[in-house]
Amino acid sequence: xxxxxxxxxxxxxxxxxxxxxxxxxxxxxxxxxxxxxxxxxxxxxxxxxxxxxxxxxxxxxxxxxxxxxxxxxxxxxxxxxxxxxxxxxxxxxxxxxxxxxxxxxxxxxxxxxxxxxxxxxxxxxxxxxxxxxxxxxxxxxxxxxxxxxxxxxxxxxxxxxxxxxxxxxxxxxxxxxxxxxxxxxxxxxxxxxxxxxxxxxxxxxxxxxxxxxxxxxxxxxxxxxxxxxxxxxxxxxxxxxxxxxxxxxxxxxxxxxxxxxxxxxxxxxxxxxxxx
Amino acid sequence: xxxxxxxxxxxxxxxxxxxxxxxxxxxxxxxxxxxxxxxxxxxxxxxxxxxxxxxxxxxxxxxxxxxxxxxxxxxxxxxxxxxxxxxxxxxxxxxxxxxxxxxxxxxxxxxxxxxxxxxxxxxxxxxxxxxxxxxxxxxxxxxxxxxxxxxxxxxxxxxxxxxxxxxxxxxxxxxxxxxxxxxxxxxxxxxxxxxxxxxxxxxxxxxxxxxxxxxxxxxxxxxxxxxxxxxxxxxxxxxxxxxxxxxxxxxxxxxxxxxxxxxxxxxxxxxxxxxxxxxxxxxxxxxxxxxxxxxxxxxxxxxxxx
Numbered sequence: 001x002x003x004x005x006x007x008x009x010x011x012x013x014x015x016x017x018x019x020x021x022x023x024x025x026x027x028x029x030x031x032x033x034x035x036x037x038x039x040x041x042x043x044x045x046x047x048x049x050x051x052x053x054x055x056x057x058x059x060x061x062x063x064x065x066x067x068x069x070x071x072x073x074x075x076x077x078x079x080x081x082x083x084x085x086x087x088x089x090x091x092x093x094x095x096x097x098x099x100x101x102x103x104x105x106x107x108x109x110x111x112x113x114x115x116x117x118x119x120x121x122x123x124x125x126x127x128x129x130x131x132x133x134x135x136x137x138x139x140x141x142x143x144x145x146x147x148x149x150x151x152x153x154x155x156x157x158x159x160x161x162x163x164x165x166x167x168x169x170x171x172x173x174x175x176x177x178x179x180x181x182x183x184x185x186x187x188x189x190x191x192x193x194x195x196x197x198x199x200x201x202x203x204x205x206x207x208x209x210x211x212x213x214x215x216x217x218x219x220x221x222x223x224x225x226x227x228x229x230x231x232x233x234x235x236x237x238x239x240x241x242x243x244x245x246x247x248x249x250x251x252x253x254x255x256x257x258x259x260x261x262x263x264x265x266x267x268x269x270x271x272x273x274x275x276x
Numbered sequence: 277x278x279x280x281x282x283x284x285x286x287x288x289x290x291x292x293x294x295x296x297x298x299x300x301x302x303x304x305x306x307x308x309x310x311x312x313x314x315x316x317x318x319x320x321x322x323x324x325x326x327x328x329x330x331x332x333x334x335x336x337x338x339x340x341x342x343x344x345x346x347x348x349x350x351x352x353x354x355x356x357x358x359x360x361x362x363x364x365x366x367x368x369x370x371x372x373x374x375x376x377x378x379x380x381x382x383x384x385x386x387x388x389x390x391x392x393x394x395x396x397x398x399x400x401x402x403x404x405x406x407x408x409x410x411x412x413x414x415x416x417x418x419x420x421x422x423x424x425x426x427x428x429x430x431x432x433x434x435x436x437x438x439x440x441x442x443x444x445x446x447x448x449x450x451x452x453x454x455x456x457x458x459x460x461x462x463x464x465x466x467x468x469x470x471x472x473x474x475x476x477x478x479x480x481x482x483x484x485x486x487x488x489x490x491x492x493x494x495x496x497x498x499x500x501x502x503x504x505x506x507x508x509x510x511x512x513x514x515x516x517x518x519x520x521x522x523x524x525x526x527x528x529x530x531x532x533x534x535x536x537x538x539x540x541x542x543x544x545x546x547x548x549x550x551x552x553x554x555x556x557x558x559x560x561x562x563x564x565x566x567x568x569x570x571x572x573x574x575x576x577x578x579x580x581x582x
Contacts, residue, residue, distance in 0.1 A: 015387040022384050023402060026461055029417030030406045032427065036420065044420045045430045090313035097306025105310055109317045114512055116519025118536040119556050122543050123324030126331060126553070146320045149313065207410045210521060214543075223412050230416060230526070243413040250408040258401050 033247060037240035044236065055241040065242070068225035072206055075137055075221055079144035080202040086145065087152030087197055094153075095160040113150040120147065121214035128215070135217035143211040148201035155200055155261065159193020192260035199257040203250050222246070331553035341550065349554030359538060359555060366518050366535040366559065367566055369449065373456040374464075374514035374570075378506060380457070381464035385505075386498075388465075389472035400469065407462045415526045418455045422446040422527065447529025455523045460516075464509040471505025472498070495581055503578045507571050514570070518563040535559050 032044070037056070041049035059065060090109055094102065112120055124143050125135075133139060167189070171181040209223035216224060226242065229235040332349055335342040353359050388399045406414070421427045422445040429441040445451065475498055483493035521536040528534065535555060542552025 015383060015391060018383050019387045019399075022380065022461075025458065026403065026406045029414050029421060029458065030409050032417050032420055033409070033413060043425055044423075045425045045427065086313040086316055090310050093306045093310035097302050097309065099303040099306030099310075102306070105314050108322060109313055111317070111321060114515050116516050116536065116559070118519045118521050118539060119325075119328075119560060120321065122539065122552065122556060123328045124320060125543065126549065127320075127324040127327050130327065142320060146317065149317070203408055207408070209410075209412050223410060226410070226412055230412075239413075239416070243410060243416075246413070247409045250410075251405060254405070254408050258397075262397065 030247065033240050034244045037237060037244045039237065042234050042237050044240070055237040056245075058238060059241060059245075062238070064220070065225060068220045068222045071137055071219050072222040075140050075144060075212075076202045076205040078141045079148055079205040080198045082141070082145045083148035083152045083201040084156075084194060084197045086149050087156045087201075088194065090149070091153055091156035091160050095157055095163070096165070109153060110150045112147045117147070117210040118214075121211050124211075125214045135215055137216065137219050137221075139215045139217075140212050140221065143215045144205040144208060147208065147211060148204050151204055152197040152201050155197040155257075156190075156193050159190055159196070159261070163189060192263050196257040196260045199253045203253055206246070206250070328553045328556055331550050332557045334550045336548045336550050349551050350558065352551060353554045353558045359535075362533060362535045362538050363555075363559065363562065365449065365533075367562060369452055369456065369534060370514045370518035370563060371566065371570075372453050373460065373517050374510050376453070376457045377460050377464040377513050378468070378509050381461060381509065382468055382506070385465050385468035385472055389469055389475075400466070403465055404462050407459075411459065412522060412526075414459060415455055415523050418451070418458070419446065419527050422451055422454070446527060448531045449528070451527040451529075452520075452523050452532040452534070455527050456517050456520060459523070460513045463512050467508040467512060468502060468505040471502045471508075475501045500578045500581060503574060507574055510570055510574070511567050514567050515563055518559060 035048070036044040038051050038053065039048045040052045040054070090106075093099070094106055121143065124139075124146070128135065128139055128142075167185055168181055171185045172178070176184065207223065208221075209227060212221045212224055213227070220228070222242075226239055229239045331341070333345050333347070335344070335346055335348065353363075384403070388396055392399050419426075423429070424441050424443060424446065426441075426446070428445060429438070432438045433441065479497050479501075480493050483497045484490075488496065518534075519536045519539075520534060521540060524532045524534040524537055539552050539555050539559070542548045542555065546552075
């Protein structure tokens with residue numbers, strides 16, 4: 001209760017009540033995943049028929065699921081690394097330099113965020129088929145990198161924005177080599193933003209269905225596997241169990257990303273007054 | 277002589293020591309640094325969209341594409357009742373979903389920005405968590421909630437409010453609208469929150485000092501100043517939702533099918549790429565027009581209020 005009060009310092013009570021209701025609405029579908037994933041009956045309704053961990057125990061015994069999980073891991077890690085690399089370059093350019101065409105270029109890079117995913121997916125599909133690329137996990141990675149870059153960019157630009165260039169200059173003036181400056185000054189300052197970008201991009205790739213649906217060949221990623229299972233009512237509890245695990249995984253990854261992002265923000269902010 | 281020396285750029289004075297200005301200039305470094313990402317977006321986004329645009333003027337000839345220019349695909353897209361119907365329904369859904377999300381999100385963004393105190397980022401984090409669950413699973417979860425034997429029906433029956441399960445909840449347009457309104461909430465809250473954070477608090481105090489009540493100062497100061505956030509929230513929700521594929525497929529039933537399902541069919545079973553391309557281009561153009569009109573209306577309204 002005290003925690004609740006601390007969340008609402010002098011809060012307007014009507015607005016606060018609305019805020020809690022709204023958050024309830026946001027979490028509503030999410031809470032049913034874990035609840036029905038431990039239900040003995042396959043049909044998701046109250047009251048629960050009984051409590052079981054059977055569906056969780058069955059997960060590792062499904063080869064198709066294990067394959068899909070591996071595929072998702074490979075795609076997610078590759079997409080995260082590539083998107084973050086592209087993101088670092090672009091975010092550094094945007095936050096540090098002024099150059100002609102800065103706004104339209106930035107606009108194009110961020111565009112996947114506001115385009116219908118289906119249209120992005122079919123456009124890439126058309127080009128890949130024209131180029132004679134056979135659809136595989138590689139084409140999925142290409143697509144995921146494109147849709148992850150905007151998210152990486154926004155995490156990285158906010159990380160780089162508070163970055164004080166005079167620290168690098170000071171390090172160089174004090175005799176550090178370019179590489180030494182990078183390793184001992186630049187990297188520690190931006191590392192949290194980079195890790196947080198990797199985690200966010202990985203999560204986006206892990207969750208994406210549409211791009212993978214259009215661009216994959218025969219190999220399924222986890223969302224594609226889930227999509228296939230949704231047709232069978234009897235498979236629902238297994239899907240719910242898998243969904244619960246994914247939810248916990250995403251939650252952990254994003255909590256780490258958030259903590260790191262805040263640490264960068266604090267570090268870059270606390271520098272300000274000292275420099276006066 | 278001296279005048280000429282002063283007038284000449286400093287570069288000429290010690291031109292030997294300095295490197296050529298252009299490659300070292302800020303513009304060049306910036307462009308060089310951003311070019312890999314820019315090229316990636318150019319090749320995998322802009323080029324593909326142009327290819328789709330080109331396809332929309334061609335014809336499918338069984339397995340090959342006939343490259344003669346034609347407007348036939350657009351004629352089909354704009355006259356065939358089934359596509360027109362889907363297009364209208366998609367626009368209607370996108371418009372309602374974006375209005376609902378923005379209207380529902382505004383008070384939350386306002387609450388966090390003005391009453392969030394020290395815990396602003398915790399509130400924002402709480403709001404974003406549900407959106408990191410797989411989109412597919414969230415949609416499916418709504419199916420569980422709204423279904424015939426679903427949570428809502430059994431809950432209402434348990435409370436004695438209805439005697440038998442209602443079929444009106446799932447497999448129709450309103451199920452699609454509810455699901456999408458939920459799915460896009462965070463994308464509306466964040467831009468509105470950012471624009472509210474930028475509102476200069478002293479302006480609100482000034483309005484109060486000059487005799488405006490809370491409602492008046494909100495309508496005349498806070499609301500107009502947060503219009504950019506409202507507009508970007510509206511666009512960020514409206515444009516992607518018009519092409520949503522998963523939600524109509526899972527909870528929309530027969531009545532809830534949207535244009536993306538038709539587009540997918542052209543690239544899948546129907547195998548008519550040019551028609552699929554024309555449908556995509558039409559959708560993008562029409563939704564952009566609708567978004568433009570919405571932005572214009574909001575800006576005009578904001579100006580009139582002030």
